Amino acid sequence: VVNRTTKVEQVYPSAAVLPANLLRFYIQFSGPMQRGAVWNYIRLLDRSGKPLELPFLEVDQELWDAEARRLTVLFDPGRIKRGVLPRDESGTALTEGGEYTLVIDAGWRDQNGAPLLTEFRKKFRVAPEARAGIDLKSWSLKPPPSGAAPLIVDFPAPLDYALLHRLLTVLGPEGRAVDGAITLSRNEAQWQFRPDKPWSAGAYELRVDTALEDVAGNRVGRPFDVDVFEPITKTISRKYESIPFHPLLPGVKP
Numbered sequence: 001v002v003n004r005t006t007k008v009e010q011v012y013p014s015a016a017v018l019p020a021n022l023l024r025f026y027i028q029f030s031g032p033m034q035r036g037a038v039w040n041y042i043r044l045l046d047r048s049g050k051p052l053e054l055p056f057l058e059v060d061q062e063l064w065d066a067e068a069r070r071l072t073v074l075f076d077p078g079r080i081k082r083g084v085l086p087r088d089e090s091g092t093a094l095t096e097g098g099e100y101t102l103v104i105d106a107g108w109r110d111q112n113g114a115p116l117l118t119e120f121r122k123k124f125r126v127a128p129e130a131r132a133g134i135d136l137k138s139w140s141l142k143p144p145p146s147g148a149a150p151l152i153v154d155f156p157a158p159l160d161y162a163l164l165h166r167l168l169t170v171l172g173p174e175g176r177a178v179d180g181a182i183t184l185s186r187n188e189a190q191w192q193f194r195p196d197k198p199w200s201a202g203a204y205e206l207r208v209d210t211a212l213e214d215v216a217g218n219r220v221g222r223p224f225d226v227d228v229f230e231p232i233t234k235t236i237s238r239k240y241e242s243i244p245f246h247p248l249l250p251g252v253k254p
Contacts, residue, residue, distance in 0.1 A: 006031040006110035008120035011102060012161035013215045015187035016123070019130040020096045023217040023224070025073040026161050027104060032068040032111040041108040042073060044093070045101040052100075055093035068111065070162070077217075098126045130157065130216040133223050136208060136241055144247045147198030150183070151245070153206065158188040160213045167209035170195070171242075173202030188215075199247035206243040 012026040027042075044052045056073055063072035075093050094100065104120040140154040151170065161184065170178040170193055180195040210220040217224035220241065 002112055002114040004114045004117045006033070006112075006114065007117040008104050011104075011120070011122045013158050013188060014161075015158055017125050017127050018094075019128065019216050020092055020094045020126050021129040021131070021216045021224070022094060023075055023077070023213075023215065024160075025102065027071045027073060029069045029071075029110070033064075033071070034109050034111055034113075035062055035064060035068060038062055038071060038108075041105040043103040043105070045103060047099045049101075052093060072162075094126045096126050096128050100124055100126065130214060130218060131223050131225065133218050134159070134212060134214055134220045136220065136243060139243070141206065141243055141245055143245045144199050147200075147247065147249060149199075150192040150194040151206070153191045153193075154186070155189045155191070158186075158215050159191075160215060161188050163212050164188065164191055167212045168193075169207045169209075171205045171207055173200065173204065178204070199249065201247070201249055204245050204247065206245065208241045208243070210239040210241060 007030050009028045009030050012028065013022070039056075039058050042056070044055045046052060055075060057076045059074075063074070064070065100123070102122040102124075104116070106116045106119040108116050110116070138156045142152040142154075144151050153168075164184060165182055168182075168191060170180065172178045178193075178195050179197075180193050183192040183194070184190065185192065208220060210222075213219050213224075
């Protein structure tokens, strides 16, 4: 008998109110899962409990992380972008004002062949579409008040769970990346960074990769609807913006 120990730890975005043009869910499991046939175990129900017809982009290439513990589930971008045929013909998957339930079936098996410990349900309500690019001026950055305190950044709305772990970097006075631990809270609307070593005096910066997205796929300074055509080069060029800050260390003037 195989013990059932694996469960769904969380679904991101974790908020209970999400925009009508939500782009993706991340399903986080407590252990590695079997790949293949994921669409047999994921349903999206409307308020009456009726399953929606093909709300997600059911691609053959499943979008797992390296450990097979996090699955990315995409809504069909063609039903999100305005002015394209799928949206005009089928409409959006989510309707503003609607109430939905994402269901993860307990029959889904982990890498040991055991079903999930229990079914998982995420209920949420749908707010108006979010159609503006991310504005760094709207962020609230609280400099660390001591050498051991975290840097805290608050956003006016939740940002993409996975990208928040990869696309924000703290650079130290020497211009090198600072090692530390990232924590998200307030339903991914707050980012905290605690350095492995205490802050020192000097000028730091929070470097933001402009590929950062909110939960609707809007990027820094660019809404999801906007197509940007750039010349193809052999190397992928990354663009960054920076927010300077000084740790507020006792007895040290910034």
